[in-house]
Amino acid sequence: MQPKTPSQSFTTVTDMVLPSETNPLNNLFGGELLARMDRAASIAARRHSRRIVVTASVNHVAFNRMVPLGSVVTIEAQVTRAFKTSMEVYMDVWVEDRESGERTKANEAIYSFVAVDDTGQPIAVAPINPESELEKERYDAALRRKQLSLVLAGKMKATDATELKALFAE
Numbered sequence: 001m002q003p004k005t006p007s008q009s010f011t012t013v014t015d016m017v018l019p020s021e022t023n024p025l026n027n028l029f030g031g032e033l034l035a036r037m038d039r040a041a042s043i044a045a046r047r048h049s050r051r052i053v054v055t056a057s058v059n060h061v062a063f064n065r066m067v068p069l070g071s072v073v074t075i076e077a078q079v080t081r082a083f084k085t086s087m088e089v090y091m092d093v094w095v096e097d098r099e100s101g102e103r104t105k106a107n108e109a110i111y112s113f114v115a116v117d118d119t120g121q122p123i124a125v126a127p128i129n130p131e132s133e134l135e136k137e138r139y140d141a142a143l144r145r146k147q148l149s150l151v152l153a154g155k156m157k158a159t160d161a162t163e164l165k166a167l168f169a170e
């Protein structure tokens with residue numbers, strides 16, 4: 001299969017925060033953001049694989065800033081690395097200042113998706129060819145994150161997680 005670049009899966013989703021999506025402090029409810037990110041990430045994974053995709057795991061989410069009611073929120077998602085049937089999707093979440101239009105990074109997250117056939121069986125996807133320095137950094141770190149996710153899910157023995165072991169040996 002021909003490799004693809006991360007930019008071929010780049011997905012941007014912009015929406016605003018409505019009253020029904022907030023917590024008692026009138027900030028965006030965390031679960032609502034998780035769902036929005038899941039949708040954006042699944043579109044990126046679908047653009048990379050051109051297959052049905054399912055969320056395999058949420059590997060990392062950092063809620064660094066509150067997102068107030070009425071904010072315009074943009075989620076940027078792209079596939080950082082493809083393995084055999086799974087893909088890592090990295091997301092940056094931005095909030096736009098109402099008056100200046102300036103964007104501030106509010107959150108970031110990393111989800112894993114698996115491409116499946118019509119019966120739900122995992123199916124191979126194209127590899128990724130990272131181009132920019134940031135894409136290369138995220139590509140390199142993705143194997144470590146995948147191993148950590150598999151270890152935490154009980155699907156890989158910690159002793160087999162070579163990338164994690166290398167991290168602690170440094």
Ligand SMILES: CC(C)(COP(=O)(O)OP(=O)(O)OC[C@H]1O[C@@H](n2cnc3c(N)ncnc32)[C@H](O)[C@@H]1OP(=O)(O)O)[C@@H](O)C(=O)NCCC(=O)NCCS
Binds near residue numbers: 054057083112155
């Ligand atoms: C995700 C799913 C397809 C994996 O099925 P499986 O039987 O574990 O299949 P495999 O062992 O062949 O794994 C398939 C790929 O998923 C990866 N994977 C499985 N669990 C993972 C996890 N927790 N984190 C990261 N990757 C994972 C495997 O490493 C493998 O990747 P690779 O082929 O690129 O090496 C299956 O568990 C599933 O359908 N889950 C439900 C998905 C869903 O409904 N999501 C929405 C939740 S509401």
